[in-house]
Amino acid sequence: MLVSEGSSTSAREAITLLGLSGHHAEFCDPSPWCLARFSWLVGKFHRCPGLRDDPAGYLAYIEQRLADEKFDVLLPTHEQGFLFARAKPRIEGRAGLALPSFESYRTAHSKAGFSRLLDRLGLPQPPTQIVRSAQQLREAVRFPAVVKTSVGTASHGIWFIRSAADLEGALHDLGAAAFADEVLLQDLVAGTTEKAQSVFCRGQMIGFHAYRQVMPGVGGGEAIKQSVKRPVVRAHPEKVGQALDWHGALSIDYIMPDDGGAPLLIDCNPRLVEPFNAYRSGVDLVRFLLLISQGATPAALPEGREGVLTRLAVQALLGCAAGGGTRRDIARECVRLFAKREPYAGSTEELTPVRSDWISAVPLAVTAALLLASPKSAIKLARSGFGAHLLDLTSIRAIEGLES
Template sequence: MMTGRPNFRPLRILLSEGTSTSAREAVTVLGLAGHVVDVCDPATAGLARFSRFARSYHRCPGMRDDPGGFLRFIEGLLAERRYDVLLPIHEQGFLFAKVQARLAARTGLALPSFENYRTAHSKAGFSRMLSQLGLPQPETWIVSSADALRDAVRYPCVIKTAIGTAGRGVWMVRDDADLAATTVELESGNGFAGEVLVQALVAGATEKAQGVFCHGELIGFHAYRQIMEGAGGGDAIKRSARRDRVRDDLAAIGRHLAWHGALSIDFIMPHDGSGPLYVDCNPRLVEPMAAYLAGVDLVDPLLRVSLGETPEVAPATREGVITHQAMQALLGGAQRGGARRDLLRICRDIWCQRGDYGGSTEELTPVHMDWISSIPLVMTALLLLVSPRLSHVLVKRGWGAHLLDARTVAVIESETF
């Protein structure tokens, strides 16, 4: 860990947003390592604001609606406060990769080329790359019109827009009614302006892996299985796992892309035991607290790479470490139709560490070490107990102006940006 370095000094870190679960967990890991953390976000009260580890919280223009204004705000902070590292904890890496030469002159930053970042960020680009590398994925078709979509669909399947995160732009389609509803949403949301993926639905366990790379070489790795699904497909409960095959495949992806920085992948482990099928890629470090609790701080090598160092390969994380996110558990329970008594039972089980939460550690809102983190957790619980239907409203707040949409992607990709 960083604190073990000779002549250690706290680094000044600027986090690119503060609303996502990944940002909130990164604040905890950075704070525990003794670093000084500032956060910028367009939301008044992002999750990362509620932490004793966050020194400053800067309201900024939303990247989705004003990417140029967001970039100018970031550059202004870098010029004024002289941060050691700019940490692109979410989709802001897409913008930063486009202008990284400008940013790297002001601060430490770990990103691959913009072309390779685009490949990993696009679901269609990632699928094509898997085919090129001969890596397994569910049967997949890439289409760009409603007619082609109808021709490609085989029930059951998953339909995805090429751009989307946090559960946006993903539909489970099991029959003609589902397909009709999905087509309407795609057409009304201009989803056919880009590519659309159709993937066969595979029965199996959802798992995820994350890695840190230094100029194409994998130097840190963690994998886990989703034990309970939360809101928007997120992880309410997860358990660390050893996945040597996945580690090798992620290393191959990173070498192919000459990846520099953090990269995460989602995959299905089929019930028939046939091995991993890769379904998604996130060009960032997703929710790093689980790896930290399993024995490896992946944020540390990411900081070192950002500073131009070549870190040693991190040790393997421990298997079987169970962690949970209470907010995800409550939101997921409400979205699945849970009544107030069901949500109260979840609260009781988490508090008493019983049932599904026996032997598990909270990773998102670690109240025992950061009491301020209890504020969004308590507010979420109270709102859901008043009306469980509010879960859908609360989840959509996470799809805020800090994220990309297809229009913003086109603006950033343009030659004039």
């Protein structure tokens, strides 16, 4: 298996599951210090050009790896799927790859495109407007609100607006260049964030899992997750996947409103997001993604167990520090994590599984040490994850101009 990158939490978890299942997994990444380097489950690391800065160079590197070595599957774990969907004719036949058409991928990848699709399908979302200038945004905003750039991942490019001062701050961060694309304005709905993960085979859903955020980390991530059963929600990504004739992994974020209203879809990730909670719940989405990548048409998976708790210790520590925690608070959090005390009792570590992969303790230990030295470094550390493996408007335009 050739994994498309090793910097994201999703890639790190996929590599864990591949290794524990006995697969030989190799990965490409521009950073020699990415998360996946700290794992004995990895067969080989390939240092490659960055997707964001050099998409054509990254694609050429992947093509060369597939030509030089025999890989059964090319597994896109993050935004590399946008490039691979565009260049699918150049990759097919060299390795198994589960992706929809480029048009479908682009619709799901764009927040504006996804919002329009929800409208067309009659699926629930918060009241949403698409604006193309700062003036339009000022005229349309109703507090509280959420402002989103059409391109963004892992809560990057999102502002929560509760006052005029928040709005001006968001406009300053956005700058004029952001409105060259589309900007979304949504009502801010109070509720619990949950995520629906699915795998499709030529438009048919064959795997589904949902979990809720029990404790937030930093940047919108989860420090503790709990699996849930959401039959009402399941029908929504199923309808999206059918409309897009989706092939591969698809994840959708939604809000369970505090007022007891219907779930509201708020974001789409055309990829597999952090699959470990699903695995612990009995839904091995990675295995099914490998099967359809190799041309199989497996029978649909039953839903997994609800109530399964998993944790990301790195996110917990970052969240503690970013929330104003002192060195003493961070030290206490380390003790609670190590001793599995509340709120971590009964949970399984998914990002740094030290018992099965001892070297994964290195990034966890380094994070703890840096935060104990400087709790204010939490935001900077979290932002370091927005690296060269992610796309921006410039790289997206470059990929759209590539020959398929």
